[in-house]
Amino acid sequence: MKHIRNFCIIAHIDHGKSTLADRLLEYTKTITHREAQAQLLDDMDLERERGITIKSHAIQMDYQLDGQAYVLNLIDTPGHVDFSYEVSRSIAACEGALLIVDASQGIQAQTISNLYLALENDLEIIPVLNKMDLPGAMPEEVKDQIVDLIGCKREDILAASGKTGMGIEDILRAIIERVPAPVGDPEAPLQALIFDSVFNSFRGIIAYYKVVNGEIRKNTKVKFIATGKEYFADEVGTLKLNQVPKDVIKTGDVGYIISGIKEAREVKVGDTITLVESPAAGGIQGFEEVKxxxxxxxxxxxxxxxxxxxxxxxxxxxxxxxxxxxxESSAALGFGFRCGFLGMLHMEIIQERLEREFDMTVITTVPNVSYIAYTTKDEELIVNNPSDLPDPSKLEFVEEPYIKANIITKAEFVGPVMSLCIQKRGIIVNQSYLTADRVELIFEMPMGEIVFDFYDKLKTISKGYASFDYTQIGYRQSDLVRLDIKLNGEPVDALSSLIHRSNSYDFGKKICEKLKELLPRQQFEIAIQASIGAKVIARENVRALRKDVTAKCYGGDISRKRKLLEKQKKGKKRMRQVGNVEIPQSAFMAVLKLD
Structure with a gap:
């Protein structure tokens, strides 16, 4: 056990985690020259195309230092704030972390939040300055930032470059010398913490775990504590580039188990595996449920x-x-699901993965956050969908979730960033200069305001320099109203949204104008209305397509033309009663991109 090291790599987006992981795999000869490719651990097409890591990936490396063989378990993690849950699970399976900072960009918001996650779990932090080969690298300034943040010694910071391979051997030596070996009792009953699982269409569900106490053998009966189900361990092994079957996985090691589980509900991430014959007294305290x-x-x-x-x-x-x-079901769209995501990017990725991996084409409705509504009878309702909001006459008040937003940017962009946050109903709490030209701004703002396009706008106004991270701080009362969109007097529940009263008039007008462009013209006139309760606050009309019915009357009496026009008018009126309006998919998505 004392020759095992479990560590993960944490960093902000695009600071070079996956490239550095590639070099580590190359230097430890885990992969042959033929198997090597850029971002080797990102095995999803989507990750390759976008150049981001979406899943954490575990892989085992063997390395010799001073004649002694070591086993290193590496977990490469995502950097985007929407996938921070992946990071928290990876950290639970490790004893140390490589904190990677881009030498040309310095410390960003996500670096800090991932670092706090690691410190809460008492991980040994090894700071690494990456991308040292870039002409724009500022090693001395960035070292100062790291020393201020972690409080380590300057000589503890390793310089490296994932591209050229500089400093990789120092990193491997530092992992072995600084990261503590896993602690656990090999004689105790088995306790293994599940930190990930995948679905294989031939073998069922494969769970990845870290053995905390005891050992897990092939062909034994195991039990999952949270669900209480028992299985037969058909195959256990370690994760190299491919799965390598073994007879036993010992304390401190990371491995996988295949036991023919077919039901997705039976595997819970954060669950504990134990043996049926000599079960452990209880599960390991895993990670909290995702919010x-x-x-x-x-x-x-x-x-x-x-x-x-x-x-x-x-x-x-x-x-x-x-x-x-x-x-859930909707009048406009039929049966579907109400889904919770960690952010807009997460939602977009899920939609793409459904289309790619499962050939499902889906319609996504307007995203929103969950609110708490208090009625006049002192009832408390959780509102996930705007259409669940009680009638204004029965409503006492509504509370919405607030977040603490942490934005780090260059000093020259402080003005635009502040005005953006204040426009989104943010309240500034703190402003501090980290260095001469890097400012940290802390805002408290409603979660609902940052859901749509806040992140994109922040990147635009700061020319890509602002980094953003947030934590939830609870619910606060605010003046929210439900904005309904009606087509010919029929409300479309998929387009309704909860919005602050001060923004509602502006927002309603914009939606009506946008829908007017997007709805195809029919044989009858379509009225598009935005309303709060019974009060209509904006209206647009889509004109009817008309046929020139008077074309066949050449000359003659006006009353003959009038007769034909009246006949057409009656037909249009009848059509409007029976005709229904098809809403194109683009209309649902356009609401997100209103500006």
């Missing part, structure tokens, strides 16, 4: 695909434990 931030409805385009969508979502949830969903 989704953004809610949106996902509906199949064809209502017949509902069951298939349910299966696809369950399989996807295995691979991405931060996805939460429950069934």
């Amino acid at each position: 989704p931030m953004v809610f949106a409805g996902i509906y199949p385009v064809d209502t017949e695909d509902y069951e298939e969508l349910r299966e696809s979502m369950a399989k996807l949830q295995l691979n991405d434990a931060s996805l939460v969903f429950e069934p």
Whole structure:
């Protein structure tokens, strides 16, 4: 056990985690020259195309230092704030972390939040300055920032470059010398913490775990503590580039188990595996349940695909434990699911993965956050969907979730960033200069305001220099109203939204104008209205398509033309009563991109 090291790599987006992981795998000869490719651990096409890591990936390396063989278990983690749940799970399976900072960009918001996650779990932090080969690298300034942040010695900071391979051997030596070996009791009953799982269509569900106490053998009966189900361990092994079957996985090591589990519900991330014959007294304290931030409805385009969508979502949830969903139905879209996501990027990725991995084309409704409504009878209702909000006459007040936003940017962009946050109803709490030209701004703002396009706007006004991270701080009372969109007097529940009263008039007008462009013209006139309760606050009309019915009257009496026009008018009126308006998918998505 004293020759095992478990560590993960944490950093902000694009600071070079995956490239550095590639070099570590190369230097330890875990992969042959032929298998090598850039971002080797990112095995999803989507990750390759976007150049981001979405999943944490575990891999085992063997390395010799001073004639002694060591086993290193590396977990490469995502950097985006929407996938921070992946990071928290990876950290639970490690004893040390490489904190990577880009030498040309310095410390960013996500670096700090990931660092705090690691410190809470008492991990040994090894700071690494990456991208030292870039002409724009500022090693001395960035070292000062790291020393201020962690309080380590300057000589503890390693300089490296994932691209050229500089400093990789120093990193491997530092991992072995500084990261503590895992602690656990090999004689105790088995306790193994599940930190990830994947679905394999031939072998069922494969769970990845770290053995905390005891050992797990092939062909024994195991039990999952949280669900209480028992299974037969068909195969256990370690994770190299491919799975390597072993007879036994000992204390402190990371491995996988295949036991023919078919149901996605039976594997919970954070659960503990133990033996049936000599069970452990209880589970390991895993990580807390994920709290989704953004809610949106996902509906199949064809209502017949509902069951298939349910299966696809369950399989996807295995691979991405931060996805939460429950069934719901909508008058406009039929049956579907109400899903909870960690952010807008997460939502976009889930939608893409459903289309790619499961061939499901889906419609996504306008995202929103969950509110708490208090009625006049002192009832407390959780509102995930704007259409669940009680009638204004029965409503006492509504509370909405607030977050603490932590933004780090260059001094020259402080003005635009502040005005953006204040426009989104933010309250500034603190402003501190980290260095001469780097400012940290802390705001308290409503979660609902940052759901749509806050992150994109922040990047635009700061030319890509601002980094953003947030934590929830609870609920506060605010003046919210439900804005309904009606087509020909029929409300479209998928387009309704909860919005602050001060923004509602502006927002309603914009939506009506946008829908006027997007709705195809019909044979009858369509009235688009935005209303709060019974009060209409904005209206646009989509003109009817008309046929020139008077074309065949050449000359003659006006009354003959009038007769034909009246006949047409009656037809249009009747059509309007029976005709229904089809809403194109683009209309649902356009509401997000209103500005």
